[in-house]
Amino acid sequence: MGAAANRAVTLRDVARLAGVSVATASKALNGQPQVRAETRARVVKAAEQLSFSPNTLAQGLITQRSGTVGLLTSDLEGRFSIPILMGAEDAFGSDQTSVFLCDARGDAIREKHHLRALLSRRVDGLIVVGARPDTRPSLGRDLPVPVIYAYAPSDDPADLSLVTDNIGGGRLAVDHLLRCGRRRIAHITGDPGYGAAQDRARGALDRLAEEGLSLAGGEVWFGMWSEAWGRGATRMLLDRCPDVDAIFAGSDEIARGVLDVLHEERIDVPSQVAVIGFDNWQVLAANARPPLTTVDLNLEQLGRTAAQRLSAAMDGALSSGVETLPVRLLTRESTAPLR
Amino acid sequence: MGAAANRAVTLRDVARLAGVSVATASKALNGQPQVRAETRARVVKAAEQLSFSPNTLAQGLITQRSGTVGLLTSDLEGRFSIPILMGAEDAFGSDQTSVFLCDARGDAIREKHHLRALLSRRVDGLIVVGARPDTRPSLGRDLPVPVIYAYAPSDDPADLSLVTDNIGGGRLAVDHLLRCGRRRIAHITGDPGYGAAQDRARGALDRLAEEGLSLAGGEVWFGMWSEAWGRGATRMLLDRCPDVDAIFAGSDEIARGVLDVLHEERIDVPSQVAVIGFDNWQVLAANARPPLTTVDLNLEQLGRTAAQRLSAAMDGALSSGVETLPVRLLTRESTAPLR
DNA sequence: TTGTACGCGTTATCAG
DNA sequence: CTGATAACGCGTACAA
Numbered sequence: 001m002g003a004a005a006n007r008a009v010t011l012r013d014v015a016r017l018a019g020v021s022v023a024t025a026s027k028a029l030n031g032q033p034q035v036r037a038e039t040r041a042r043v044v045k046a047a048e049q050l051s052f053s054p055n056t057l058a059q060g061l062i063t064q065r066s067g068t069v070g071l072l073t074s075d076l077e078g079r080f081s082i083p084i085l086m087g088a089e090d091a092f093g094s095d096q097t098s099v100f101l102c103d104a105r106g107d108a109i110r111e112k113h114h115l116r117a118l119l120s121r122r123v124d125g126l127i128v129v130g131a132r133p134d135t136r137p138s139l140g141r142d143l144p145v146p147v148i149y150a151y152a153p154s155d156d157p158a159d160l161s162l163v164t165d166n167i168g169g170g171r172l173a174v175d176h177l178l179r180c181g182r183r184r185i186a187h188i189t190g191d192p193g194y195g196a197a198q199d200r201a202r203g204a205l206d207r208l209a210e211e212g213l214s215l216a217g218g219e220v221w222f223g224m225w226s227e228a229w230g231r232g233a234t235r236m237l238l239d240r241c242p243d244v245d246a247i248f249a250g251s252d253e254i255a256r257g258v259l260d261v262l263h264e265e266r267i268d269v270p271s272q273v274a275v276i277g278f279d280n281w282q283v284l285a286a287n288a289r290p291p292l293t294t295v296d297l298n299l300e301q302l303g304r305t306a307a308q309r310l311s312a313a314m315d316g317a318l319s320s321g322v323e324t325l326p327v328r329l330l331t332r333e334s335t336a337p338l339r
Numbered sequence: 340m341g342a343a344a345n346r347a348v349t350l351r352d353v354a355r356l357a358g359v360s361v362a363t364a365s366k367a368l369n370g371q372p373q374v375r376a377e378t379r380a381r382v383v384k385a386a387e388q389l390s391f392s393p394n395t396l397a398q399g400l401i402t403q404r405s406g407t408v409g410l411l412t413s414d415l416e417g418r419f420s421i422p423i424l425m426g427a428e429d430a431f432g433s434d435q436t437s438v439f440l441c442d443a444r445g446d447a448i449r450e451k452h453h454l455r456a457l458l459s460r461r462v463d464g465l466i467v468v469g470a471r472p473d474t475r476p477s478l479g480r481d482l483p484v485p486v487i488y489a490y491a492p493s494d495d496p497a498d499l500s501l502v503t504d505n506i507g508g509g510r511l512a513v514d515h516l517l518r519c520g521r522r523r524i525a526h527i528t529g530d531p532g533y534g535a536a537q538d539r540a541r542g543a544l545d546r547l548a549e550e551g552l553s554l555a556g557g558e559v560w561f562g563m564w565s566e567a568w569g570r571g572a573t574r575m576l577l578d579r580c581p582d583v584d585a586i587f588a589g590s591d592e593i594a595r596g597v598l599d600v601l602h603e604e605r606i607d608v609p610s611q612v613a614v615i616g617f618d619n620w621q622v623l624a625a626n627a628r629p630p631l632t633t634v635d636l637n638l639e640q641l642g643r644t645a646a647q648r649l650s651a652a653m654d655g656a657l658s659s660g661v662e663t664l665p666v667r668l669l670t671r672e673s674t675a676p677l678r
Numbered sequence: 679t680t681g682t683a684c685g686c687g688t689t690a691t692c693a694g
Numbered sequence: 695c696t697g698a699t700a701a702c703g704c705g706t707a708c709a710a
Contacts, residue, residue, distance in 0.1 A: 008403065008483070010703055021681045026705060036679060053459045057396040057405060058703035061686045064347065066396060068439075068460075077621065078421035086442055094441065094449070095456050100407075101440040102433065103425055110433070117434050120392045121407075144347070227626040253626065260628070264602075282416065284622065287566040287592065289599070349687055360697045365689060375695060397687035400702045 009050045018046035029054070060122065069310060070100045070118035072111065073129040078103075079281065080151050080299060081129045087303020088127060092311075097124070106131060119144065125310040127303075128154075133163060133196040146313030150306045151299075153322050160313070161322045162306055166196045169295040169327040170203025173248045173276045176293070176329055178207070180274055181338035182246035184216040188233040188258060189250025190225035197222060200250055200278060217241045225250075230257020238265060245273055245338070252277040252284040255292055259334070263289065274335040291332035298327055348389045357385035368393070399461065408649060409439045409457035411450065412468040417442075418620065419490050419638060420468045426642020427466060431650075436463070445470060458483065464649040466642075467493075472502060472535040485652030489645045490638075492661050499652070500661045501645055505535045508634040508666040509542020512587045512615045515632070515668055517546070519613055520677035521585035523555040527572040527597060528589025529564035536561060539589055539617060555583045564589075569596020577604060584612055584677070591616040591623040594631055598673070602628065613674040630671035637666055 015025035020043060027035050028043035046052075060066040071088065073081040081101070089099055100118060104111035118126065125145050130136045130152020138156035139147055147154075153161030177185050187204050189197045201220045208214060217237050223229040230249060234257065237244060249255035255277030262269055269275055269290055277285055277294035285292040302325050309319065354364035359382060366374045367382035385391075399405040410427065412420040420440070428438055439457060443450035457465065464484050469475045469491020477495035478486055486493075492500030516524050526543050528536045540559045547553060556576050562568040569588060573596065576583060588594035594616030601608055608614055608629060616624055616633035624631040641664050648658065 008703095011705095012703080022704075023682075023706080024680055027680090030705080032706095034679065039679080053455060055400075055703050056460045057399050058686085059705075060396050061394075061400065061688095061703080062705050064686080071440075076425075078417040082417035082421070085440065086444075089442065094452050098439045098441070098456055098460060100437045101410075101424065102437070103428065105425075113433050116392060117437055121395045121437060227628075231628075253622070256626075281622075283592070283620075287595075289566075289570075347687095350689095351687080361688080362690085362698075363696055366696090369689085373695060378695080394687050397702085398689075400687080400704095401689050403702080 009052050011052070011054070013050055014043065014047045014052050017050065018043045065124055066122040067096060068098050068100060068121065068123045069125045069127060069307075070102060070114075070121075070123040071127045071129065072102050072104060072114060072118070074104045074106045074111070074131040075129060076103070076105060076131070080131075080297075083297075083299035084127070084129055084150055084303035084306065087300035087305075088307040089303075090300070091304040091307035097307075108137075115139065124314050127306050127310065128152075132194060133166065134194060146310060146318065148306045148310050148313070150302055157322075158320050160309060160318075160320050162302055162309070163322060163324055164297045164299075164302065165324045165327050166199035167203035167206075168324075169278060169297075170200040170205075170248075171207040172203075172327065172329050173200075173278065173295055174204045174207040176331075176335060177246040177248065177274055177276060178211060179337075180246070180270075180335055182274055183213060184241070184244050185213070185246040185248060186216040186221070186237050186241065186244050187248045187250070188221040188223070188230060188237065188254055190223060190229070190254065192222040194225075197250055204248055216244045216246075225253055227253050227257035227260070230254035231261045232257075234258045234261040238267075246335075247273060247275050249275065249277050252279045252281045252288075252292060252294055255294070255334075256284055256288055259288055259290075259292070269334050270336040271339070276335055280330050285330075285332070288332075288334065290334050293332045293335040294330050296328050296330045298325060301325065348391050350391070350393070352389055353382065353385045353391050356389065357382045404463055405461040406435060407437050407439060407460065407462045408464045408466060408646075409441060409453075409460075409462040410466045410468065411441050411443060411453055411457070413443045413445045413450070413470040414468060415442070415444060415470070419470075419636075422636075422638035423466070423468055423489055423642035423645065426639035426644075427646040428642075429639070430643040430646035447476075454478065463653050466645050466649065467491075471533060472505065473533060485649060485657065487645045487649050487652070489641055496661075497659050499648060499657075499659050501641055501648070502661060502663055503636045503638075503641065504663045504666050505538035506542040506545075507663075508617060508636075509539040509544075509587075510546040511542075511666065511668050512539075512617065512634055513543045513546040515670075515674060516585040516587065516613055516615060517550060518676075519585070519609075519674055521613055522552060523580070523583050524552070524585040524587060525555040525560070525576050525580065525583050526587045526589070527560040527562070527569060527576065527593055529562060529568070529593065531561035533564075536589055543587055555585075556580045564592055566592050566596035566599070569593035570600045571596075573597045573600040577606075585674075586612060586614050588614065588616050591618045591620045591627075591631060591633055594633070594673075595623055595627055598627055598629075598631070608673050609675040610678070615674055619669050624669075624671070627671075627673065629673050632671045632674040633669050635667050635669045637664060640664065 028040040102114040149161040280296035367379040441453040488500040619635035
């Protein structure tokens with residue numbers, strides 16, 4: 001293993017090789033105007049020869065900016081965190097800002113620990129990603145760096161939180177089904193204790209009401225976020241309401257269960273019943289039979305926005321409140337117009 | 340947003356408040372013995388009052404250690420990276436070492452970029468996680484910090500790589516099926532261009548050979564890593580070899596496809612046909628019908644080991660070659676002894 | 679145009 | 695036991 005090959009080449013080494021002072025070397029490398037072109041060239045060449053890379057820690061000491069941010073998550077599977085992280089990485093620019101990823105695993109103690117470590121590392125800002133889209137405790141108001149809450153909003157309205165538009169998503173799903181000519185639409189979703197479940201249902205009901213319609217089956221089928229519940233609920237639904245022509249599932253997992261039972265019952269999707277999911281969890285949605293139309297959470301965009309808001313806050317442009325970001329419909333084959 | 344509340348409280352502030360010099364304050368806080376107990380108490384109290392947290396950047400400047408490592412991945416979905424990251428975080432201890440997560444998205448240029456940034460940040464080491472378990476290009480031998488390749492081995496034998504035991508996994512799967520009394524075992528797997536597919540098949544064939552058996556269906560069914568292929572292959576298999584009593588799938592995705600078709604054909608799992616997957620991709624395996632017995636890759640353990648090897652390397656104990664880490668069987672309900 | 683000197687926050691080495 | 699003082703690597707007024 002090629003460890004410790006060229007150890008710690010500093011600006012001094014570069015300056016020495018180029019025959020100039022450290023100050024000049026610094027200016028040359030940082031593109032400062034007050035340096036002769038020929039000199040700059042010599043310095044740059046020396047730096048390349050030694051494959052010099054400036055010590056960001058030292059730079060940070062001076063500029064009071066570490067060029068790092070912390071991403072604090074409790075999302076074990078990284079299902080939400082990763083897209084958000086990628087979006088943030090994208091917006092920051094990889095050579096400007098690097099991201100510390102810390103997983104608190106839903107443990108408040110561990111979270112405190114990570115927080116201390118990150119502050120000690122002088123991160124310029126913090127993005128907190130919750131495991132579920134419900135309110136979570138604020139990190140507090142007296143932190144030395146700005147904090148953005150993503151996905152799960154903070155319980156302190158003085159914080160800035162970025163959330164996905166679950167109500168809008170519910171509307172979007174139902175709207176799409178209506179456009180496909182469906183009128184007997186059912187909604188099977190997860191744990192009613194989740195704000196997201198309530199919001200998605202609300203959006204669906206609102207849109208339906210605008211058409212003077214109500215839910216097939218009479219009510220929202222709340223249950224659990226699992227395939228098994230999707231299957232169970234679908235069986236009950238078909239029993240009670242055999243003429244249903246569309247099912248809006250509150251998650252892609254549930255939608256998979258729905259599809260399974262429809263398939264078992266030899267009910268064709270989408271010609272007889274259209275199915276739409278929520279989350280766009282790739283491995284589930286794209287591999288479904290048929291591939292699943294679903295509501296994409298736009299998490300990368302959420303990550304990008306979080307990065308932008310954080311940059312703004314680092315420049316002093318604080319803001320607060322809850323900002324709701326749009327979701328979007330991703331059409332695959334499980335929905336289609338009625339012939 | 341409570342940004343910039345207490346900005347940059349330094350050791351000087353603490354010292355001033357405690358009425359001592361910075362030197363003494365430093366010693367007191369770092370548990371150095373040569374300091375009076377009463378003085379130490381005063382300093383500690385002052386530090387708490389100001390909620391002082393030492394500037395790791397400055398510390399790193401002196402100790403020549405940043406207390407950070409870079410995790411360089413190309414694994415978009417984070418499916419492998421995340422467990423590895425968590426294992427590594429675990430082994431490092433969150434207050435000792437923080438992890439920079441960088442996603443190169445399979446792009447060599449972006450990888451170079453990230454690498455430069457990480458070296459500039461003076462990471463103490465690097466963990467490189469490949470997107471697929473096949474050889475990947477080495478980062479090179481002349482890096483100033485140790486590198487561990489995880490999941491995907493480096494093509495340079497001088498590097499240290501940690502990989503999962505795919506051959507052993509194949510053996511394990513077949514061994515389990517044999518113990519369940521199955522004798523007509525088929526193997527449906529993914530892209531033959533993947534070393535992992537070849538290795539898993541090899542392990543399976545070897546174990547079978549030890550019993551004087553060969554594969555049901557006569558050959559390994561190579562194809563793609565998708566549910567659709569799992570379905571297609573299973574249909575062909577049942578056609579050619581209707582008396583099969585066990586199917587070893589090369590991935591959980593494929594296994595899901597297998598289960599789907601068996602269910603369609605009203606073939607009971609596990610009483611008629613046992614099914615075993617590979618990867619233990621939670622959302623697929625645990626939600627399957629029935630829940631899927633599978634080979635767990637032990638990725639957290641791999642992450643922990645990577646961290647340990649990296650620590651050792653940072654202390655000068657370099658090593659090289661490919662280290663193969665054991666996988667383990669996770670029994671659920673899709674396999675059971677024949678009555 | 680270039681170099682000198684100082685400081686960023688911390689630790690370590692010495693005197694006192 | 696405590697306190698100057700010198701690093702660590704770099705950026706930047708200021709002087710030359």
